[in-house]
Amino acid sequence: MTRYKAIISYDGTNYAGFQIQPNAVTIQEVIEATLKRLNSGKPVTIHPSGRTDSGVHAVGQVIHFDLPQKRDVEKLRFALDTQTPEDISILSIEEVTEDFHARYLATGKEYHYHVDTGKSPNPFKRLYAAHFRYELDLESMRRAARFIEGEHDFSVFCATGSSVEDKTRTVYSVTIEEVGEDELLFIFKGNGFLYKMVRMLVGTLLKIGNGQLPEDAIQRALANQDKKMTGPTAQPEGLFLMKVDYNGEKKCHK
Amino acid sequence: MTRYKAIISYDGTNYAGFQIQPNAVTIQEVIEATLKRLNSGKPVTIHPSGRTDSGVHAVGQVIHFDLPQKRDVEKLRFALDTQTPEDISILSIEEVTEDFHARYLATGKEYHYHVDTGKSPNPFKRLYAAHFRYELDLESMRRAARFIEGEHDFSVFCATGSSVEDKTRTVYSVTIEEVGEDELLFIFKGNGFLYKMVRMLVGTLLKIGNGQLPEDAIQRALANQDKKMTGPTAQPEGLFLMKVDYNGEKKCHK
Numbered sequence: 001m002t003r004y005k006a007i008i009s010y011d012g013t014n015y016a017g018f019q020i021q022p023n024a025v026t027i028q029e030v031i032e033a034t035l036k037r038l039n040s041g042k043p044v045t046i047h048p049s050g051r052t053d054s055g056v057h058a059v060g061q062v063i064h065f066d067l068p069q070k071r072d073v074e075k076l077r078f079a080l081d082t083q084t085p086e087d088i089s090i091l092s093i094e095e096v097t098e099d100f101h102a103r104y105l106a107t108g109k110e111y112h113y114h115v116d117t118g119k120s121p122n123p124f125k126r127l128y129a130a131h132f133r134y135e136l137d138l139e140s141m142r143r144a145a146r147f148i149e150g151e152h153d154f155s156v157f158c159a160t161g162s163s164v165e166d167k168t169r170t171v172y173s174v175t176i177e178e179v180g181e182d183e184l185l186f187i188f189k190g191n192g193f194l195y196k197m198v199r200m201l202v203g204t205l206l207k208i209g210n211g212q213l214p215e216d217a218i219q220r221a222l223a224n225q226d227k228k229m230t231g232p233t234a235q236p237e238g239l240f241l242m243k244v245d246y247n248g249e250k251k252c253h254k
Numbered sequence: 255m256t257r258y259k260a261i262i263s264y265d266g267t268n269y270a271g272f273q274i275q276p277n278a279v280t281i282q283e284v285i286e287a288t289l290k291r292l293n294s295g296k297p298v299t300i301h302p303s304g305r306t307d308s309g310v311h312a313v314g315q316v317i318h319f320d321l322p323q324k325r326d327v328e329k330l331r332f333a334l335d336t337q338t339p340e341d342i343s344i345l346s347i348e349e350v351t352e353d354f355h356a357r358y359l360a361t362g363k364e365y366h367y368h369v370d371t372g373k374s375p376n377p378f379k380r381l382y383a384a385h386f387r388y389e390l391d392l393e394s395m396r397r398a399a400r401f402i403e404g405e406h407d408f409s410v411f412c413a414t415g416s417s418v419e420d421k422t423r424t425v426y427s428v429t430i431e432e433v434g435e436d437e438l439l440f441i442f443k444g445n446g447f448l449y450k451m452v453r454m455l456v457g458t459l460l461k462i463g464n465g466q467l468p469e470d471a472i473q474r475a476l477a478n479q480d481k482k483m484t485g486p487t488a489q490p491e492g493l494f495l496m497k498v499d500y501n502g503e504k505k506c507h508k
Binding site: 009010011057059077081086087088089090091120121122123124126128 | 263264265311313331335340341342343344345374375376377378380382
């Protein structure tokens with residue numbers, strides 16, 4: 001048996017998220033069906049660094065899977081890349097040791113969230129950004145974002161439906177950049193993120209920026225697990241899993 | 255009667271081009287249906303600077319139309335923008351004199367063509383760029399592009415089906431830029447372009463860059479109207495109509 005690590009990218013628009021489920025097309029299902037064909041019809045299970053939700057995108061998702069024999073990794077990558085639909089891309093495949101695990105060994109993740117702030121929603125961003133047409137105080141949001149950084153119990157920013165017990169995570173940095181005239185880019189780096197945590201944090205930051213929540217709302221939400229100090233979950237289409245780090249790659253965390 | 259000029263943007267992916275036709279959804283049909291609702295049910299015809307083909311996008315298409323009465327242009331823009339689908343955006347509307355005509359008075363146009371040159375096609379560019387995975391000699395393409403500039407009879411770069419008689423056009427400039435690691439951007443500026451002319455020129459430049467046509471293929475194609483010296487028509491999804499100039503806006507043409 002040989003274990004492979006792959007970096008994959010996908011446009012989540014047309015999928016009901018990563019994980020296999022009945023009556024809906026998912027990333028996992030499509031990739032596993034292709035791997036099965038490439039494995040003489042024998043099923044192959046893929047394991048991601050973490051699930052992504054319906055409509056959420058990935059630029060650098062990591063998965064691992066096992067095949068009974070050694071393969072030429074570039075041939076395998078090409079076959080998998082060209083036999084999956086155009087909205088899924090296999091960027092790289094490498095052979096790894098059998099103790100590699102895409103989820104358990106992940107030491108850090110980076111997410112981007114795009115917000116289209118144009119007066120009129122940009123047609124080319126409609127599937128890749130949330131549109132927010134109201135006033136935003138960028139400096140206020142940046143000050144509020146400081147409260148996210150560090151080690152916290154993020155339970156109040158975890159959607160129901162999560163089976164994770166320990167909800168303590170360390171967020172290395174949250175930055176908010178202006179991209180062109182009409183776009184904000186939120187960059188989250190941390191050792192891990194809870195179910196819908198990034199989207200709930202963005203929804204809260206937007207409410208703070210718009211003056212509907214106080215600037216210290218996140219501090220208060222975390223200190224008292226106070227749901228009233230949180231905003232709505234921002235739409236899935238703005239969210240991109242950019243990369244996943246493993247041991248020894250911590251240099252990316254600044 | 256009051257005439258209005260509007261700048262509109264659309265993602266052409268889900269449309270059979272601009273112009274109304276039976277049994278297919280077009281940009282014109284969708285905008286006219288919305289304008290009709292905003293005009294007490296009376297039909298309104300829109301006139302574009304030029305048609306765009308199925309799958310082609312626009313960032314700054316210009317249209318004009320007439321309404322029986324004066325309107326607050328921002329209210330009209332907002333109504334039209336919010337009542338059209340998300341892949342069509344109405345960027346601005348202004349009142350113009352009755353002699354304004356979006357097509358006849360256009361003095362220049364700018365088109366962009368995006369080519370994804372990544373080893374693996376980028377899922378996020380699949381609807382907005384053509385994928386070209388083979389070797390390209392950028393400098394050779396840039397030298398070849400010089401032959402496009404100036405006033406020429408571009409008949410050999412006009413697809414059949416055009417009813418235009420005079421096929422002489424002036425191309426102000428053709429530039430090819432590298433965007434990031436895996437993308438080429440072709441920028442065409444000229445006083446006008448024939449049916450599928452930009453896509454035929456891009457298809458020819460790619461063949462030149464890949465060594466399948468000589469570097470002077472465009473010069474020879476134009477000099478002798480020699481179809482054998484032209485490449486295929488590049489895919490529609492890479493093409494964007496960026497802006498349309500009218501008298502007095504020539505400053506944009508560098």
